[in-house]
Amino acid sequence: MPSLPAWSSRAAGRLLIVLLALLTAQGATGADAVTSSGAEATTTSTPTATPDRLRYDVSLRGNADGSRWTGRQRVSFRNSSDRPLREVYIRLWGNGVDECGSPGTPSPVEVSRVGGGTAGRLSVNCTALRIALPRPLARGDRAAVAFDVSITVPERNSRFGREGAFRFLGNALPVLAVHDAKGWHLDPYVSTGESFHTLAGDFRVAIDHPTALKVPATGRTWTRPGEHGRSLTLSVAHRVRDFAWAAGPFRTATETTPGGVRVRSYWAPGTSGEGVRLTRQDGAAAVDRFGEEFGRYPYGEIDLVMTSGFGGGMEYPGLVLLGTTDEGSAVVHEVAHQWWYGIVGNDEYGAPWLDESFAQYANARFHGWETRDCWSQVDWPSDETALTNSMAYWAGHPGEYHLLYTAGPCALADLERTLGANTMARLLKEYARDNWYGVSTTAEFKKAAQSVTGKDLNPFWKLHRIR
Numbered sequence: 001m002p003s004l005p006a007w008s009s010r011a012a013g014r015l016l017i018v019l020l021a022l023l024t025a026q027g028a029t030g031a032d033a034v035t036s037s038g039a040e041a042t043t044t045s046t047p048t049a050t051p052d053r054l055r056y057d058v059s060l061r062g063n064a065d066g067s068r069w070t071g072r073q074r075v076s077f078r079n080s081s082d083r084p085l086r087e088v089y090i091r092l093w094g095n096g097v098d099e100c101g102s103p104g105t106p107s108p109v110e111v112s113r114v115g116g117g118t119a120g121r122l123s124v125n126c127t128a129l130r131i132a133l134p135r136p137l138a139r140g141d142r143a144a145v146a147f148d149v150s151i152t153v154p155e156r157n158s159r160f161g162r163e164g165a166f167r168f169l170g171n172a173l174p175v176l177a178v179h180d181a182k183g184w185h186l187d188p189y190v191s192t193g194e195s196f197h198t199l200a201g202d203f204r205v206a207i208d209h210p211t212a213l214k215v216p217a218t219g220r221t222w223t224r225p226g227e228h229g230r231s232l233t234l235s236v237a238h239r240v241r242d243f244a245w246a247a248g249p250f251r252t253a254t255e256t257t258p259g260g261v262r263v264r265s266y267w268a269p270g271t272s273g274e275g276v277r278l279t280r281q282d283g284a285a286a287v288d289r290f291g292e293e294f295g296r297y298p299y300g301e302i303d304l305v306m307t308s309g310f311g312g313g314m315e316y317p318g319l320v321l322l323g324t325t326d327e328g329s330a331v332v333h334e335v336a337h338q339w340w341y342g343i344v345g346n347d348e349y350g351a352p353w354l355d356e357s358f359a360q361y362a363n364a365r366f367h368g369w370e371t372r373d374c375w376s377q378v379d380w381p382s383d384e385t386a387l388t389n390s391m392a393y394w395a396g397h398p399g400e401y402h403l404l405y406t407a408g409p410c411a412l413a414d415l416e417r418t419l420g421a422n423t424m425a426r427l428l429k430e431y432a433r434d435n436w437y438g439v440s441t442t443a444e445f446k447k448a449a450q451s452v453t454g455k456d457l458n459p460f461w462k463l464h465r466i467r
Contacts, residue, residue: 049180049439051077051088053142054201056243058173060149061208066167066215066247069151075176076144084136088117088145089177089184090129093196094160096171096189099125108152108160109172116145128177128186149174159314159321163307166248166268168321170314171196173243178347178439187349190395193356193404194348200239200437207233207245214252216266216303217245218318237299239437240317241345246305253280259288261297267306271324278328279306283320286335286366293362293425294339294432302338304331315359317342336362344432345439349391353466354440357387357408364409371413375464378407386465387411388442411464418460419453427452442466 060071079085094109100122101107107126111119117131137143151172157163159170175198178185187195209215211231215223219237226232237243250266257263263284267276283304291297303319310323313330315337322329340362341348341355348355364371381400384393387408394401416424431440431448446466450457461467 048081049178049199050079050081050085051176051179052080052199053078054176054199056173056175056201056203056205058149058203058205058243059208060151060205062210062213062247064210065165066209066213067153067162069149069153069169069172071149072146073149073174074144074146076142077176078142079137079139081179082139084138085133085143085179086136087130087132089186090131090145090147090174091177091198092122092127092129092174093171093189094151094173095126096195097156097158097160097191098154099127101126106152108154109174110150111147111174112150113148114145115147116143119147124186124188127189129174147174157309157311163309164248164268166246166250166307168244168246168305168310170244170316170321171242175242176201185347185349187391190349190391192398192401193352193391193394195391196242197345197347197349197439198241199439200241200345203235203237203240203243205235205237205243205245207235209233209247212249213247214250214266215245215247216250216264216305216319218243218303218316219299220301237318240299241342242316244316244319244321246319246321250305255280255284257284257288259291259297260300261287261291262301263287264301264303265306266303267324268308271306271308272326274326275324275328276306279304279322279324279331282328282366283331283335286332287338289366290336290339290362294428295343295436297338298343299338302335315342332366333359333363336360336366339432343437344435345437346441347439351388351442352391352394353387353389353404353408354442354445356404357412360405361409361412364413371410372417374406374410375414378403378410380465386467388465388467407464411466414464415449415460418455418457419449423452 055076057074060069062069092109095107098108111129117133120130122129131145133143153167154161159168160172161168178197178199185197189195207215208226211229215233217235219235221233221235223231223233253265255263265280287297287302299318306322306324310321312323313334314321315334320334322331336359340358346354385400427449
């Protein structure tokens, strides 16, 4: 097993928090497909990726303790490919752990009453649903599908799970799969790391919930009174890749950073007061600093959700889940993910280093960790091991997965020394700008890096196993 970088004890503690995480609007009811050819704002998504220009309209109603949610979801989309689009796939990532359930215990996420197309059988361990469109969708035209959704929060403390009276609904809402030159991305769910790969879209979500439950959520949110004893939280999020929320009797605080970002903090009673203070302090500072380094944070609001028992941290657009102790949390790493995967997208199953290593490099820079000699301590387990391996490799070699958090940021720190600090800063800002709301690849990053220097970087990529 490779040695960890010789960082400071404070840095090592924060790195351990991250590693523990790895190892342990409006509801629309339209059901008919519709097409149109209206012009819309352009995005930077890879031209062959489809369906794109997504819009999710969702209405949900939670039960008394937030453990079950039911409602209706409508997804509209455009065909951006040259070929007619005859089908779409919905990913039900919330079924990843439990797969198709067991007799008497159905999958946590169920879809029914599908409109706008003909639903097939669930596949990929009940995480993928094919919907055949009623007629081929021509390039540039739009269509919509709609369905009822039922979500039962599993009895486990995880990104889609619960801790005491608190519910976490990460990857619970169905999202559209991506089709590109490689075909449909229907990769399996992995518990170590992420499989998620979606295009940026707009979400308008209405969450009807008991007033006693606070509901942090992706996007800009407003809560207003509902029927007796209930409230309605409305959320609008533009150009995000997913939508997550939590529910519980949280304590709350709100502040606005000097850069103008509203930071809403939610924590469970019993969470370390010092940890909450550190998390709020570092989270607010990180969102402003990364906005300066990589491009202004575009979503206006970010929610920090803290409990004492959650394992490490997990990022979603505009919302992060954080296990919080007296030492604080992995908040800086998770905030960095707002850029690395959230804004600058990548296929998390195919190239996880593009978000995890980049987020950890940003984390190391934020905390001022010494990385000068860390690469000398990297020991590759085999010739097959490479930073750019897919989750298919890491899932089969879970003991090596930490390399994305150790060797990965070390490689980027070495690249900074190779290019020079100012050139590296310019590279990352321009790379983020050129892939803003899009989907990048390792080849595109290597090309961007080579474009800012006259040095031949091929020996660098070979040494650091960036293939």
